[in-house]
Amino acid sequence: MIVDGLTMVGYSINGYGLGVEELLVSINSNGIDKCVIAPVQPRTYRLEPQNDAVAVAQMRYPDRFIGFCRVDPRQGDDAVTELRRCVLRQGLRGLFLHPMEEGYTINDTPAVQLVREAGSLGVPVVVAAGYPWVSHAQQIRFVAEQVEETPIVMSHGGQINISGLAQADAFLAMQACGNLCIGTNGVYRQDFLEECIEAFGRERVLFTSMSPVFDQGFELDRVHSIKMEESDRQFVLGTNVVRILEEGARSRK
Amino acid sequence: MHITDSHTHVDEYEAFGWFDPPETIIELMDEAGIEQAVVMTYADAPVLKPNALRYLHDACKRYPSRLIPYVRLNPHADNAALLLEEAILDLGMKGLKIHQESVTAAAHHGSIVRLVKKAAEFNAPILLHSGDEPLSLPQQFASLAEEAPEATIILAHLGGYHHTDDAIRVCEKYENLLVDTSACPYPHKIKEAIERLGAHRVLFGSDGPGCNPKLELQKIMRLGLSEDEQRLVLHDNIASILERVGHKTSGGRSR
Numbered sequence: 001m002i003v004d005g006l007t008m009v010g011y012s013i014n015g016y017g018l019g020v021e022e023l024l025v026s027i028n029s030n031g032i033d034k035c036v037i038a039p040v041q042p043r044t045y046r047l048e049p050q051n052d053a054v055a056v057a058q059m060r061y062p063d064r065f066i067g068f069c070r071v072d073p074r075q076g077d078d079a080v081t082e083l084r085r086c087v088l089r090q091g092l093r094g095l096f097l098h099p100m101e102e103g104y105t106i107n108d109t110p111a112v113q114l115v116r117e118a119g120s121l122g123v124p125v126v127v128a129a130g131y132p133w134v135s136h137a138q139q140i141r142f143v144a145e146q147v148e149e150t151p152i153v154m155s156h157g158g159q160i161n162i163s164g165l166a167q168a169d170a171f172l173a174m175q176a177c178g179n180l181c182i183g184t185n186g187v188y189r190q191d192f193l194e195e196c197i198e199a200f201g202r203e204r205v206l207f208t209s210m211s212p213v214f215d216q217g218f219e220l221d222r223v224h225s226i227k228m229e230e231s232d233r234q235f236v237l238g239t240n241v242v243r244i245l246e247e248g249a250r251s252r253k
Numbered sequence: 254m255h256i257t258d259s260h261t262h263v264d265e266y267e268a269f270g271w272f273d274p275p276e277t278i279i280e281l282m283d284e285a286g287i288e289q290a291v292v293m294t295y296a297d298a299p300v301l302k303p304n305a306l307r308y309l310h311d312a313c314k315r316y317p318s319r320l321i322p323y324v325r326l327n328p329h330a331d332n333a334a335l336l337l338e339e340a341i342l343d344l345g346m347k348g349l350k351i352h353q354e355s356v357t358a359a360a361h362h363g364s365i366v367r368l369v370k371k372a373a374e375f376n377a378p379i380l381l382h383s384g385d386e387p388l389s390l391p392q393q394f395a396s397l398a399e400e401a402p403e404a405t406i407i408l409a410h411l412g413g414y415h416h417t418d419d420a421i422r423v424c425e426k427y428e429n430l431l432v433d434t435s436a437c438p439y440p441h442k443i444k445e446a447i448e449r450l451g452a453h454r455v456l457f458g459s460d461g462p463g464c465n466p467k468l469e470l471q472k473i474m475r476l477g478l479s480e481d482e483q484r485l486v487l488h489d490n491i492a493s494i495l496e497r498v499g500h501k502t503s504g505g506r507s508r
Contacts, residue, residue: 160385160414160415161384161385161386162382162384162385162386162410162413162414162436163352163354163355163382163384163386163389164463165354165386185438186414186438188436188438188463188464189436189460189463189464190463190464190465190468191462191463192463214438214439215439215440215441215475217475218438218440218471218472218475221468221471221472222468225465225467225468225471
């Protein structure tokens with residue numbers, strides 16, 4: 001089973017967009033069974049309707065979509081309330097944070113509180129990671145160390161740097177925190193993914209396309225290009241996402 | 254179709270933790286069906302790697318029909334121009350690589366401009382890093398392009414993750430700037446670069462072995478290019494650039 005651990009649906013204020021039906025076409029043509037869907041930052045700046053749209057899409061296509069909500073920690077208690085509403089009432093199964101687009105720092109207190117709340121609700125967190133100043137791997141490590149009960153997935157392999165200069169920080173964060181995983185989208189140097197799998201095991205690297213910012217088909221090619229045992233590849237392609245979600249669900253019971 | 258990868262590496266460099274002898278890239282080229290590759294070290298001569306020229310020369314001598322060397326230099330070194338001459342005139346190297354983050358200077362820095370102009374005397378292409386880092390921003394190439402209009406300057410990585418639009422914009426303005434596709438994570442931006450700049454100004458590169466050449470080639474194959482465009486991007490552009498190297502245009506040896 002192939003599960004894409006991060007896509008975004010809706011039309012973003014940042015100029016990209018992907019409709020639910022378009023995404024279905026994409027996953028069908030790429031042989032992807034399911035994918036995590038999270039909202040974009042809309043032109044209205046209001047995330048709540050976007051979360052509701054994700055919930056509707058999940059309800060309509062329960063075998064294909066796993067809905068995550070997106071909230072802005074700068075809204076303080078209202079952000080926590082929205083997270084709880086999305087998980088407990090709308091049935092969404094994870095939290096997506098994008099510090100770069102929303103404009104906050106991942107290790108500021110409100111964001112840490114939100115990640116902690118996600119853990120107590122039994123849902124994982126995906127962070128748009130690797131952005132200098134706001135979601136650098138060592139900033140995420142700071143969060144992960146405080147909130148050990150919450151599984152956190154760092155997109156972009158935890159590092160956005162086309163010289164590879166941030167890889168050591170992502171590697172060290174993974175080494176320090178067992179609750180951190182990395183997503184594969186856009187990762188510079190496939191051998192970084194290979195090193196992480198070798199060092200931390202096949203369970204902590206998972207396929208994320210972060211479509212439509214990245215090309216879903218090409219990002220799947222990226223996973224297939226990793227030099228690894230085929231039996232391990234299945235973990236990266238889908239098993240790991242499913243496991244993280246199931247562990248959260250068990251903790252809720 | 255003959256395929257030439259215009260951006261790969263050979264080096265065994267402890268400080269970076271990257272150990273890629275020539276056999277590594279050759280194996281990956283074979284896997285991808287790539288006939289030839291431009292190769293350079295990870296570390297700059299002479300500061301980080303005093304024996305870089307010899308290392309690269311020896312590596313390429315083992316695969317003379319497959320590997321095409323570019324010398325990677327620190328332009329701040331007193332003997333940078335001499336090393337460039339030695340690399341091109343004595344060792345038959347075909348181009349110059351500068352990584353601005355590694356040498357702590359932006360593309361418009363005087364020492365880079367001087368070395369780029371020196372390379373241009375031999376019609377040698379200059380491959381510079383481009384990306385999101387503070388010394389590698391595409392708009393920093395504008396001054397260099399103006400000061401060295403005779404130079405063929407290639408922006409590696411098409412501006413990285415968040416400066417692809419800037420890379421295309423600056424190349425639109427300066428005809429002597431080209432881009433390579435290495436590690437660019439956005440196939441649609443490569444397509445856009447070809448549409449806006451022309452296929453004759455976009456070079457296939459992988460940044461292998463770290464970035465898998467087969468994957469990087471798959472990225473190009475996804476673009477739906479015409480056969481002519483593909484031939485230019487995958488081979489003809491870099492081939493015609495390399496054909497001109499070594500024909501000194503002016504001046505004599507520095508020493």
